[in-house]
Amino acid sequence: MKRLESREVKSLIRNRIKKIRENLSLEEKNLLEKRIYEKFFNLEIVKNSKTFLSYMDFKNEVPTRKINETLIKLGKTLNLPKIIQGDMVAVLNNNRFEIGKYGISEPLGERFYKNIDVVIVPGVAFNRRGDRIGFGKGYYDRFLSEEIYKNSLKIALAYDFQINDEFSGEDFDIKMDIIITDKEVIVVGE
Secondary structure: OHHHHHHHHHHHHHHHHHHHHHOOOHHHHHHHHHHHHHHHHHOHHHHHOOEEEOOOOOOOOOOOHHHHHHHHHOOOEEEEEEEEOOEEEEEEOOOOEEEOOOOOEEEOOOEOOOOOOEEEEOOOEEOOOOOEEOOOOOHHHHHHOOHHHOOOEEEEEOOHHHEOOOOOOOOOOOOOOEEEOOOOEEEOOO
């Protein structure tokens, strides 16, 4: 019964936050994106890391185009996620894309089999304990639980209204290490 209640809470939070996100004006989105971008690139760990997995934003997620472009300009190795046979994999960015199963742009390139220093993780909601609510498919949790990525730093990008401490993560959920919002940088565990 408890699991059902947890899923119901997550579903309510997911729906509420998605509506708020969908109603952001372009002006609001641009202002919040700029604040998140600045906080992201001010982190020492970002400056010192070499390999990244980012994402292609979808349905009013925090935009990542400028972050991705800047990572490339800084000489970082940029990977992007692709769903292959039901699993998420890292693919080396080569600026060629196709629309994937869920309507999200996915890279056309070679699969990247090496360690990734920083994984930028999307989500619908996050709590201050590092738990996240995604779209409910578990792609990122399965990906991040692979041995090669267990030591990757997990950074979530979120609007401040996406921080919600009304839910708890499940045992199988992978926690974020840092959550960057337009208002603050949350270092989980501090």
